[in-house]
Amino acid sequence: MTVSTRRTQDQRSTETRRLLLAATVQMLMDVGYANTSTAGIAKRAGVSRGAQTHHYPSKMALIVAATEEMFANFAAGLEALAADMRSGALDYDTFFEAVWDEVLKGDWFYSSLEIIVAARGDTELREQLAPLILDLHERLEAIWSQTFVAVSPDAITPRVALNLALNVFRGMAVQAVLRRDEGYFREMLMALKVMLASHVKPATGTA
Amino acid sequence: MTVSTRRTQDQRSTETRRLLLAATVQMLMDVGYANTSTAGIAKRAGVSRGAQTHHYPSKMALIVAATEEMFANFAAGLEALAADMRSGALDYDTFFEAVWDEVLKGDWFYSSLEIIVAARGDTELREQLAPLILDLHERLEAIWSQTFVAVSPDAITPRVALNLALNVFRGMAVQAVLRRDEGYFREMLMALKVMLASHVKPATGTA
DNA sequence: ATTTAAAAACAGGCTGATTTGTTTTTATGA
């Protein structure tokens, strides 16, 4: 179709930024932070080097913007799963498996792991990302508090218990880089559920 | 002292390799994998580029050798702590805190995290490291089995429980990169102990 | 409504610095 619709400047900018951010996350997933270059991102996004630096003047600006969007997307996805469970559309087991599945097979966890580890060796990057992680944690803790209750007054609180669960998922996902053992995952998830069940339950009665 | 003792060739080689491996781990800790270069390692080790490539012809060879030694050191350190607890020289709480302390403040976990994450984006590196992680896991599981017993026949096995604990530590340490919150660590460790206590205890009666 | 000027978006190449691996030369140990 040769008819070309004129786009506004804002539409052009938004589209270019979207392409760059998506290409950034995809490249982090595919080849890791150490092998992610600004030229490689521009190529994958199908935009020029000039357009790339016009919108994101430095590699760090690009990485931080991609991280911000990724964190927002993860929190939104987790909130959607939690809302489904609160409403009864999803049971506890399915919720639990879906979160682990998202960590292992989604494109959030590993790309954010790449960035977090890169930030460990880069003070400036770490400083720029620290507020983003605080914001994400606040959103996660709001989700836990809305979605789970303690099974008894002296049980571990949902906030602590679900953060512990998320740490187990993180630890398993790191280990999965070099050793992908579905049997090991299975038994770890089973053990985690057993341990959690002594302390928290969903706010609905679906457990 | 200007007197210099003549060293054997083997002593010279061993010393150069030791310097290179130590410098590799130190640089990974200090600046991360993405900022670790072979020239930087040689400089920190105080050896020339030629000596470096004589012993380790590629960056990957250097990284793999450093990983192998690091994994061996970690397993040995953990085994020493476990032996102390089995012998009664260390109680359970102290053992537990010492392991977490080693993960957070020692130079094993973060340098291995840097390497594991780098391996995620590098198929060849991943293939070379996979056997090393299998070996490490076997050593860890031998330590768990020798050091802990289940509190009852239907409790979670020590192998699974302690691997879960290690995953919690890994997850916490990843999160600590951007958010170092001692209060959060404290409550996570307390919660973990409570959960573990329902399933495992030390093979000695010191708990 | 049309034209023109200004601003923004974009394209592609360039530069200095850095990287890893290779080659040649030198020093040391056997």
Place this chain on the structure above:
DNA sequence: TCATAAAAACAAATCAGCCTGTTTTTAAAT
């Protein structure tokens, strides 16, 4: 004397950021 370890220089490739020029969109003037 020979072999090995080490030093130093070199080559080619890659990197991020910057630059100049072009195209598209917007705003102002007529």
